[in-house]
Amino acid sequence: MRSRFVRFLVVGFVTGTALLSLSLGVLVQKGDVKAVPPAHAAGSINPVGKWNLIVTFTATGAQQPSTLKFDHDGGLVNYTPGPGTGTWWMTSSNQFQYTFTEQILDNLGNQIAYVYVEQQATLSADKTTYTASGQGTVHAMDGTVLAVNQTTTQATKEA
Numbered sequence: 001m002r003s004r005f006v007r008f009l010v011v012g013f014v015t016g017t018a019l020l021s022l023s024l025g026v027l028v029q030k031g032d033v034k035a036v037p038p039a040h041a042a043g044s045i046n047p048v049g050k051w052n053l054i055v056t057f058t059a060t061g062a063q064q065p066s067t068l069k070f071d072h073d074g075g076l077v078n079y080t081p082g083p084g085t086g087t088w089w090m091t092s093s094n095q096f097q098y099t100f101t102e103q104i105l106d107n108l109g110n111q112i113a114y115v116y117v118e119q120q121a122t123l124s125a126d127k128t129t130y131t132a133s134g135q136g137t138v139h140a141m142d143g144t145v146l147a148v149n150q151t152t153t154q155a156t157k158e159a
Contacts, residue, residue, distance in 0.1 A: 045094055047123055047130060048072050050158040058150040068155075070098070078102050078117075086117070094123045104138070113146065114139050119153060130155045 053066040067079040070088050078084035078100050086100025097120050104113040116139065121132035132153040138146040 045123060045125070045127060046070075046090060047088065047096055047121070047127075047157075051130070051155045052158060053153050053155045056152045056154075058152060068098075068100075076100055082115075084115075084117075091120075094125070096121050096123065102136075111141070113141060119151075121153070121155075128157050 047070040050067065050069045053068060055064045055066055056062070057064070064081060066081060069077045069079070071077070074087050074089055076086045076088050076098055078086070082103045082105055084100045084102035086098060088096055088098035090096045097118075099116070099118050102115045102117060103111045104115060106112045115136045117134065117136045119132040119134035121130045123130045130153075132155065134151060134153075136149045136151060138149070140146055
């Protein structure tokens with residue numbers, strides 16, 4: 001009788017420990033997931049809207065105009081110079097990050113490469129301008145990295 005009781009306790013302890021470990025593993029894994037924060041709500045300080053950018057390539061000083069639109073749901077669309085899509089998220093009350101993949105097209109409109117853009121931005125209090133810095137990694141269509149360009153960005157919100 002005592003042997004059965006001890007076996008019952010041991011099996012219960014082992015099962016409980018396994019379930020607890022499994023539960024903690026799920027919690028830790030869920031902690032890594034990036035959710036779109038509620039800061040995207042209308043009225044909060046966020047970059048939602050269409051923006052005109054001047055992107056400066058740090059190494060050469062060359063400048064490239066661009067147009068982006070940040071959506072309420074955390075999505076973004078890059079209109080120029082090449083089409084692209086990505087995501088953005090708030091990192092503090094006035095700072096956000098965004099990433100997107102932009103297509104590089106030839107004169108006939110065929111995609112010949114792409115750029116993966118990563119930027120960290122600071123939004124002005126009046127939500128009409130932001131500055132950003134980061135990089136664009138240029139890839140051949142097979143994924144080979146062709147160049148990594150450090151950039152800074154000055155952006156003005158369209159009225």
